[in-house]
Amino acid sequence: MSLEQQTERLLQFTKWLESYGELSYDHQSFFASERTRKIKDFYYRSPLVGTMMVAPIIFCEAFAPWMRTRFWKPQRFPIADAHYAMGFAYLARALGREEYLARAVHFLEVLEQTRCPGFERHGWGYPFHWQTRNGTITAGTPLITTVPYVYEAFQAVYELDGNARWRDILYSTAEHAYHDYRDSETSPEAATCAYTPDPKDLGLVVNASAYRAFLLTRAAQDLDEPRYLEKARRNAQFVLDAQNEDGSWPYATDGVRPFVDHFHTCFVMKALAKMEHLTGEGRFWPALDRGVAYYLNNLFAEDGMPRPFSRKPRLTVYKRELYDIAECINLCVLLRGRYPEMGAKLARVAELDGWHKSDGSFRSRLLLLGWDNVPMHRWAQSQIFRALSLLLLRDTEAAAAVSGKAEKVGER
Numbered sequence: 036m037s038l039e040q041q042t043e044r045l046l047q048f049t050k051w052l053e054s055y056g057e058l059s060y061d062h063q064s065f066f067a068s069e070r071t072r073k074i075k076d077f078y079y080r081s082p083l084v085g086t087m088m089v090a091p092i093i094f095c096e097a098f099a100p101w102m103r104t105r106f107w108k109p110q111r112f113p114i115a116d117a118h119y120a121m122g123f124a125y126l127a128r129a130l131g132r133e134e135y136l137a138r139a140v141h142f143l144e145v146l147e148q149t150r151c152p153g154f155e156r157h158g159w160g161y162p163f164h165w166q167t168r169n170g171t172i173t174a175g176t177p178l179i180t181t182v183p184y185v186y187e188a189f190q191a192v193y194e195l196d197g198n199a200r201w202r203d204i205l206y207s208t209a210e211h212a213y214h215d216y217r218d219s220e221t222s223p224e225a226a227t228c229a230y231t232p233d234p235k236d237l238g239l240v241v242n243a244s245a246y247r248a249f250l251l252t253r254a255a256q257d258l259d260e261p262r263y264l265e266k267a268r269r270n271a272q273f274v275l276d277a278q279n280e281d282g283s284w285p286y287a288t289d290g291v292r293p294f295v296d297h298f299h300t301c302f303v304m305k306a307l308a309k310m311e312h313l314t315g316e317g318r319f320w321p322a323l324d325r326g327v328a329y330y331l332n333n334l335f336a337e338d339g340m341p342r343p344f345s346r347k348p349r350l351t352v353y354k355r356e357l358y359d360i361a362e363c364i365n366l367c368v369l370l371r372g373r374y375p376e377m378g379a380k381l382a383r384v385a386e387l388d389g390w391h392k393s394d395g396s397f398r399s400r401l402l403l404l405g406w407d408n409v410p411m412h413r414w415a416q417s418q419i420f421r422a423l424s425l426l427l428l429r430d431t432e433a434a435a436a437v438s439g440k441a442e443k444v445g446e447r
Contacts (some may be wrong), residue, residue, distance in 0.1 A: 036386060038434060041427045044391060045126065048420055049138075051395030052119070055410060057111060057145075062414035063163060064107040065092050071106060072166040079168050097352035100400070100407035113149050113159035114181045116142045118417035120188035124195060125424035129431045139192050143201065146185055151175045156211035157204055158232075159185050168291070176231050179216055179243050180302075182208060183250040190257060202258075209254035212247055213263055218270070225272035227288075239289045241277045242299050244270040245306035252310045271310060274303060275322050282329030283345065294348035297334045297341045301362035304330070308369045327374050330366075339383040355401035360384055361418035368426055385426060387419075 061067070066075045071092060078085030095102040120142035127135035151158045158177025165172040172178075186208045193201040218226040219238050227238035228247040238244065251267035254260060277288050284303045285293040304326050311319040333345040341359035343351060367381035390398050392408070397419050400407035410416055 038427065038430060041423065041430065042130065045420070045423055045427060047395035048397075048416075048423075049123075049126075049395075052416075052420075055396070057116070057119075057412070058109040059112075059115075059412040059416070060103050060107065060109050060409055061112065061163070061411050063161075063165065064103040065096055066166055067107040067163040069164075072164060072171065075166045076171070079166075093352060097402060098404060100402070100409050103409060107163070110162045111145070111149065112162060112413040112417075113146055114184055115412035115417035116145050116149070117159075117181075117184040117188040118421040119412075120146070121184075121191050122417070122421040122424040124188075124191040125421070125428040127195060129424070129428040136192070136195055139188075140196070143189060143192055146188065147204070151177045154211065154215070154232075156215065157185075157207040158182055158211045158215065160231075172231060176233075177211065177215065179212065179228060179230060179247050182212055183246045186212075186250055186254070190253070205254070206258055209250065209258060209260065209263065212250050212254070213266060216247060218266065220269075221273050221288075222276065224269065225276050226266075226269040227273045228270050240287045240292075241274055241284050242286070242302040242306075245274045245303045248274065249306040249309050252313050256313060267310075271307070271319075274307065275319075278322055278325065282325035282327075283333070284326070286348075292348065293346065294344060295333075295346040296344045297356070297359040298362040300326070300330055300334060301359075301366045305362075305366055305369060308366075323370070327370065327377065331376055331380070335380070339380070341384065353400045353402050353407070356415075357390065357397055357399050357419055358415035360387065360390065361415050361422045364419075364422035364426055368422075368429055381426075385423070 066072055074085070074088045074092070078089045092106075120139045123135045123139035123142070127133070127139060146159065149159065149162075151160055152175055154177060159181050160174070160176045160178040161172070161181070162174055164174050186205060189201045189205050189208070192198070193205065215232040217229040217232075217234055217236060217238070219229070220226045227240075228244040229236035229238045230240050230243045248267045248270035251263040251270075255263040255267065274284075278284055283295045284300060285295060286299055287293070304323060307319040307323055307326075311317065311323070334342050336342045336355075340355055341363045343353070343356050343359055363384050364381060367377045367384070371378035371381055387397070392398060396410050396416060398406045398408055399411055399414060399416075
């Protein structure tokens with residue numbers, strides 16, 4: 036796809052976003068109300084009977100996704116606002132247009148207002164009560180899987196405008212990540228990071244430790260705070276130790292959630308790749324070599340598009356996921372220089388055949404029958420916008436570099 040075609044697709048999306056608005060329904064809307072959260076909790080405690088109770092909801096998710104509008108309300112999601120801020124910052128750099136920097140700043144100002152209340156430092160989470168296997172995570176609880184995206188958003192805009200206000204928030208966010216999440220030692224060299232600030236949270240979710248390790252590594256350089264690096268190193272070692280013999284990563288090492296899926300695998304490898312780039316240590320490449328081999332061989336379908344799971348946790352009621360596509364693009368942009376196969380995957384996946392709607396937005400899921408066309412900012416309109424904006428920026432930079440070399444050759 037040419038730079039002009041990439042640009043046009045993104046501009047269509049920005050017009051759709053302006054028209055649609057910044058609130059949306061969500062993947063979790065089916066289980067956000069008190070009644071459906073209780074049903075989900077009962078399913079976790081009594082799977083046999085609970086399956087019959089959740090079956091009508093899962094049927095709606097699989098065959099009538101528009102029904103989620105009857106279960107809950109549209110909301111604003113900080114993780115989506117962070118992705119939109121990054122996407123507009125990348126567009127501002129790629130296209131040199133000040134209005135996109137202004138859009139990015141808008142989303143940062145929203146994020147300032149939607150930080151989790153009751154915490155000294157800056158953190159962000161979900162706006163709904165999230166029923167998990169281990170209990171309810173209440174709305175407004177910071178999540179280490181959200182906070183790094185917000186950090187990256189403020190950092191991306193700070194690189195453009197140098198506003199000291201953003202740097203202050205970067206420092207507060209990094210301090211939150213450093214102080215407010217429990218570390219649990221898994222070996223003399225490694226520790227797993229908790230998912231939330233809850234002192235009873237034992238961690239063991241692999242991507243949570245990967246996120247925190249990256250954030251603290253990045254913040255150590257951005258803010259000249261080397262004290263962050265020890266916790267980052269131990270969390271990163273936990274991630275390396277958690278890798279399976281075949282090169283995959285389980286979602287968690289608790290023995291209960293060993294499934295392997297597409298976008299969580301991308302989360303882990305993105306963090307390792309970014310840390311390698313930041314530190315130049317090289318200790319992450321052996322894990323990435325094995326991880327990329329597994330990823331390419333097991334997490335793509337016959338048509339070349341991302342497959343949601345290689346090891347499923349349960350029955351899957353959809354065939355393809357926009358979130359997987361977005362994270363695949365992000366990962367391939369990071370790694371295509373080292374792994375040519377990732378460049379080939381990127382070319383196939385970024386075409387988004389059948390996913391781009393006439394209004395400029397993207398389909399959310401390919402279901403067993405038909406599509407889920409309900410736009411969801413967190414799942415994953417914002418992620419695909421950020422991924423495609425990053426791709427445009429990198430391709431624009433590459434084209435400019437080639438053009439510059441050609442001009443120098445012509446001058447000789």
